[in-house]
Amino acid sequence: MEILSEYYSWIKVMHIIAFVSWMAMLFYLPRIFVYHSENRSNKSYTDIAKVQERKLYSFIGKPAMVLTLITGILMIAINPTLFKMGAWLHLKLLFVVFLLIYHFVCGYYLKRFKDDRCEKSGIFFRIFNEIPTLCLIVITICAVIKF
Template structure:
């Protein structure tokens, strides 16, 4: 029963983390496309920081810890479970993406990022692709 409660927490944490991974690059788009409007950019910088620090980072930590707890409670998941190994690889890539977003956020805050809104729109597709793959892996457990 404990496993199921941790799984519920894991899903909730993952959804919260994905919210940040989807929305922060969108804020980057707004930021880069309105660089001439200092007041607007100042507000967006605050939104970026709060979204990352108060939603994204804690949700990522909770997702990772609850995922590890589920594996600790049910270590057989790792035996012959290629789907779980693939899911873990995608999660590792999402963690790298998460910290890459942090780098962009700092560069934008310091007004030294030169990327375009188009760049951030394309970058914003990665979490969508990752979510699709993770959902397929979890639901179908194909291998």
């Protein structure tokens, strides 16, 4: 890992860019779910929503999630003393796990919408859409304050 240490700053830049992209998908996909669930009777709309949902999840969300995880793991591998600097990294990683679960739950709802089998309401998805915001707040506090 010593050879990678000179690239640590670049890995961190990629981590931030990937995380921002991943969060964009986690914020926007449930918003599309809101509109999809509120317009189930409008087939022309739901056909468009299905394409948007699939592309957002598959072409932005998945690659951004993978790159976020790879760069995060690399940064920890380069600097394992991060684990000894307080509870912040442990808490941050816990909330990253919550985001991973949320990501795959979004994939579950994506499939349900694709098969016209999602019965959840727009109100449900409006509330569901707040979960990544709460995770982002905790992750940002951990990354900046490092308590």
